[in-house]
Amino acid sequence: MTMELIQPGAIYTLWLREMIRFARSKSRIAGNFTMPFLWLVVMGTGLGASIQSAGGTSYLSFIGPGVIGMSILFSSIFSGVSVIWDRQFGFMKEILVTPVSRVSIVIGKIAGSATISLVNGMVVLLLTLLVGAVPLSTLTAGHMLVALAFMALIASAFVSIGLIIASLLNNTEGFQLIMNLLVMPLFFISGAVFPMDKVPDWMKTISLIDPLMYGVDGLRGILLGASRFPFLLDLAVLGAFCAAMVAIATYTFSKMKATT
Amino acid sequence: MPVISITNLTKKFNGFTAVDGISLEINEGEVFGLLGPNGAGKTTTISMLATILPPTSGTATLCGHDCATATDEVRKCIGIVFQDQSLDDELTGRENMDMHGRLYGMRDELRKNRMNELLKLVELEQFADKQIKTYSGGMKRRLEIARGLMHHPKILFLDEPTIGLDPQTRRKLWDYIKAVNRDERITIILTTHYMDEADELCDRIAIVDKGKIIALDTPEGHKKSLGGDVASVECSEPEKFAALLGKAKLAKKANVAEGGKVIATVENGGEAVPKIMALAEKNGIAVKSVLVKQPNLEDVFLHYTGREIRDEEAGEKDRMKGAMRMHGRR
Numbered sequence: 001m002t003m004e005l006i007q008p009g010a011i012y013t014l015w016l017r018e019m020i021r022f023a024r025s026k027s028r029i030a031g032n033f034t035m036p037f038l039w040l041v042v043m044g045t046g047l048g049a050s051i052q053s054a055g056g057t058s059y060l061s062f063i064g065p066g067v068i069g070m071s072i073l074f075s076s077i078f079s080g081v082s083v084i085w086d087r088q089f090g091f092m093k094e095i096l097v098t099p100v101s102r103v104s105i106v107i108g109k110i111a112g113s114a115t116i117s118l119v120n121g122m123v124v125l126l127l128t129l130l131v132g133a134v135p136l137s138t139l140t141a142g143h144m145l146v147a148l149a150f151m152a153l154i155a156s157a158f159v160s161i162g163l164i165i166a167s168l169l170n171n172t173e174g175f176q177l178i179m180n181l182l183v184m185p186l187f188f189i190s191g192a193v194f195p196m197d198k199v200p201d202w203m204k205t206i207s208l209i210d211p212l213m214y215g216v217d218g219l220r221g222i223l224l225g226a227s228r229f230p231f232l233l234d235l236a237v238l239g240a241f242c243a244a245m246v247a248i249a250t251y252t253f254s255k256m257k258a259t260t
Numbered sequence: 261m262p263v264i265s266i267t268n269l270t271k272k273f274n275g276f277t278a279v280d281g282i283s284l285e286i287n288e289g290e291v292f293g294l295l296g297p298n299g300a301g302k303t304t305t306i307s308m309l310a311t312i313l314p315p316t317s318g319t320a321t322l323c324g325h326d327c328a329t330a331t332d333e334v335r336k337c338i339g340i341v342f343q344d345q346s347l348d349d350e351l352t353g354r355e356n357m358d359m360h361g362r363l364y365g366m367r368d369e370l371r372k373n374r375m376n377e378l379l380k381l382v383e384l385e386q387f388a389d390k391q392i393k394t395y396s397g398g399m400k401r402r403l404e405i406a407r408g409l410m411h412h413p414k415i416l417f418l419d420e421p422t423i424g425l426d427p428q429t430r431r432k433l434w435d436y437i438k439a440v441n442r443d444e445r446i447t448i449i450l451t452t453h454y455m456d457e458a459d460e461l462c463d464r465i466a467i468v469d470k471g472k473i474i475a476l477d478t479p480e481g482h483k484k485s486l487g488g489d490v491a492s493v494e495c496s497e498p499e500k501f502a503a504l505l506g507k508a509k510l511a512k513k514a515n516v517a518e519g520g521k522v523i524a525t526v527e528n529g530g531e532a533v534p535k536i537m538a539l540a541e542k543n544g545i546a547v548k549s550v551l552v553k554q555p556n557l558e559d560v561f562l563h564y565t566g567r568e569i570r571d572e573e574a575g576e577k578d579r580m581k582g583a584m585r586m587h588g589r590r
Contacts, residue, residue, distance in 0.1 A: 013362040021350045024391075090346035094407075097310055097340055098363040099332040 010100040011108040018079075018112025022119075036071045036124045039063065040131055043193070057224055064133030065219035066192030069154065072121045073212055076155045077183055079113030080162015080249075084172055087256075102254040110159050110246065117155035122148070134223045147222045150235065153242055154215040160245035167249070167256040185210075192216050196228055214238045263288040263415060263447050264309065268318035271304050278304040280471035281318065286449065288414075291441050293458040294451040295557065296468035297567075302451035303343060305468075306417050309449070310340050323414050336364070339408030343419040345400055347407075349393040353384055356392065357407045364411035371410075378406040381443065382436055398429035402436060409444060416440070418450040422457060434460055455557040467561055474564045482560045487512060489529030490559045493522040493536060494548040501545050508539055515566045523562055529553070 022028070040063070048059035086092040095105060125147070128134045165178055189203070190212035196204055207213045218234030221227035227234070262285035271279040279301040286292045294302045307313040309320055311331040319326060325333040347356050354375060361371035379385045382402040392400065401421060408416055421437065422430040438461065441448050452458050458465050459479045467475040467482070477485060491511070495501050502514040502522045510532065511524035526532040529552035540547045555563075562568055 007365075009365055010363055013359055016362075017348065017351070017359060020355065021348070024350055089349070090342060090344045091348050093312070093342055094346040094360070095363070097312060097335055097338075098360070099335040100363050 005101045005103040006107070007100060007104040010098075010104045011111060014095075014105065014108025015112040015115065018109070018116060022116045032071065032075055032120050033123060033127075035074070036067045036127065039067045039070070039193070040124075040127060040133060044131070044133065057226060060131065060133045061135070061224060062195065062220075063193050064128035065223050066190070066216050068121050068124045068128065068151065068219055069190065069212055069216040070187055070192050071124045072117050072151060072154050072215070073158050073183065073187060075120045076113065076117040076158035077162040077165075077179075079116055080109075080159040080164075081166045081169075081175060081178070082113075083109060083163055083166040083253075084169060084175070087166075088172065103250055106163065106246075106250045106253045109163060110156055110249070113159040113162070114152060114155040117159065118148070118152050121151045121155065125151075128223075138225065139223065143222055147219065150215075150218050150222060150238075153235075153238055154212070157211060157215075157238065157242035157245050160242070160249040163249040164245070164252050167252040186212050189213070190216050191228075211238060211241045214241075261288050262286060264320065264322050264449070266309075266318070266320045269305065269308060269315055269320050270317045271301075271308060271313060272316045277471050279308070282468075282471075282473055283318075284466060284473065284476065286447065288447055289441075289445055290463045291437075291448045291450065291461055293462035293465040294449070294468050295453070295455070295458045295465050295561070296451075297453055300453075300468045301471040302468055303419055304471075306340075306419050306449065306451060310338055310417055311335055336411070337414045338417060339411065339413035339415070340417040341401070341404045341408050341419065341421060343423060345404070347392045347400060347404060350391060352389050352391050353379070353395070353403050354388040356403065357410055360407045361410045366411060374410055374412075378409055381439060382406045396429075397425055398433060401425065401433060405436065405440065409440065409446070413446065415447045415449065416444075418448060420451055420453070422452075422454065430454075430457070437461055455561075459557055465557070467557075467564060469561075469565050475560065479557065482557060483555045486525050486555045486560060486563055488525055488527040488555075489532070489552055490555045491524045491526050491529065491532055491536060492517075492551045492553075493524065493540075494520075494550075495522065495540060496546045498522045501540065501543075504539060504543055504545075505536070510535055510539060513563055515562060517562060517568055523559065525555070525559075525563060526552070 040060070044060040044063055051059045083092070086095075125134070129136050169175070189207050189210045191207055192212070196207055214229070214234045214237045217227045217229055218231055218238065221231035221234060264286040266282055266284050269279060269282045270277065282305060294305060296302055304313065308315045309322060309327055311327055311334050314328055319328065321327070322334050323337040325337070327334050348359075351359070357375050357378070358371060361374065366374070376385075379388050382405060384399060384402055384406065387395065387399060392403070395403065405416075405418070405421075418437065422433050425433065434457070437448065437450075440446060450461065462479060464476065464478055465482060466473045475482060475485070493501065498516045498520050502516050502524070505511040505514040505522065505524050511526050514522055514524040517523045533550050533552060536550055537547060558568065
């Protein structure tokens with residue numbers, strides 16, 4: 001208890017582990033890009049042929065930021081939940097008997113997983129530029145930096161949610177349930193793939209409590225210059241949400257048992 | 261000089277007492293064994309000493325630090341090898357060790373030297389840069405021992421170090437454990453339910469049953485404590501004969517073991533055989549065979565508890581984990 005709570009060396013070590021594991025899992029890397037690719041190329045082109053414009057932009061452009069958000073959401077939650085495997089396979093015990101504070105362990109895990117999600121998001125961003133969904137001509141380096149920082153914020157928030165779920169679940173059976181009950185609704189209601197201006201009021205209202213909605217909307221603001229809310233509002237809501245999730249994740253994680 | 265002092269250490273889980281007021285002292289440089297059947301409370305005891313579980317009551321100090329209050333100090337002076345595997349399968353042996361060293365705040369140069377030294381000790385230099393998922397069970401154990409030693413701990417805990425390994429691999433692993441104790445001059449606490457393992461490795465053994473220490477001595481001392489030899493009698497009406505042996509003062513203690521044999525502690529094995537035969541004949545009991553031998557730790561356990569330690573199969577959970585590892589899911 002005499003140790004400091006934030007131990008940079010330990011945080012870096014845990015981050016490094018995530019990087020090594022990510023670099024070695026080729027199937028995971030390939031799998032992460034299949035869905036965004038299908039959404040952009042098949043849905044973007046297919047649905048785009050019938051939907052003339054969505055909020056003043058082409059459908060392909062409209063879903064570009066949505067697909068980036070989706071990719072970050074999926075990979076973040078999955079990464080966070082992977083702590084459950086660390087418990088199942090015993091590696092968590094090894095970490096928990098070292099003199100590293102629980103806070104540092106949580107931060108290391110969030111940093112590592114969020115970096116992986118950010119890399120995923122960056123590749124999808126590149127893909128949207130390649131298929132012309134996001135117009136490169138109007139984007140400055142400044143836009144890009146803000147977009148990346150904002151994507152990192154989205155990733156940290158959802159990695160934390162994954163961690164919270166993992167520290168509360170006792171086995172891996174609940175995992176599929178979480179995906180269906182939480183991740184898919186978050187994705188659909190966020191307006192990632194359809195505009196929110198013509199939907200019924202009830203759906204508009206529900207979408208206000210979906211953190212991903214602010215994430216996707218903020219990305220549209222930066223990348224397309226057209227969004228539902230001002231960018232600063234999206235940033236404020238998402239920032240507050242992310243801070244709350246990191247705090248809750250730290251708490252639930254420190255109460256967690258070392259094994260399942 | 262005791263490096264570990266335990267006083268009345270107790271752990272209860274929802275009213276079930278897993279560890280029931282254990283007190284003992286362990287000396288520096290000793291190989292100390294906790295021997296007992298599965299569920300005796302060995303792992304729970306180790307978990308409390310290693311700061312994984314808080315004790316319900318009682319205290320334990322390791323290297324002068326209390327395991328309940330000074331957790332970080334205790335963690336720095338101990339290394340632990342868990343009963344279940346705790347390596348990262350995707351990383352190489354060297355990476356697993358390196359990560360451990362980093363988490364303990366070791367500098368680059370020190371980490372590198374220590375890693376090479378320990379990989380040599382457990383003879384894994386050749387495999388150090390291969391991923392753990394390519395390792396055999398024995399290699400994983402050896403690497404875990406080497407990893408546990410990375411940060412120069414004063415005490416090393418080994419929880420059932422050879423469980424699930426084949427006889428040759430076990431024997432080899434014993435050699436490594438002895439080498440570690442000798443070369444690193446480290447105190448080793450190991451739990452086991454294998455008699456031969458405790459006998460071979462330990463300087464002193466605490467026999468644990470139902471959360472209590474029922475006997476504490478050197479392996480030789482334990483065997484001598486029976487005060488004689490062990491006779492194993494195969495006969496009709498074993499219950500009745502066991503009682504008769506006791507009544508006739510032929511045996512200090514006689515129990516019916518699993519499989520229906522009477523196991524009796526007798527003063528002098530050679531002289532006891534004709535007396536046993538005579539007693540059986542007088543009472544109309546048919547004797548099929550009598551075997552007399554020097555006592556081993558199994559007999560000691562039986563003597564104190566009236567039960568045998570059984571080599572139980574790995575639990576449901578362990579088997580499930582093994583199956584999942586094979587599928588490579590993670």
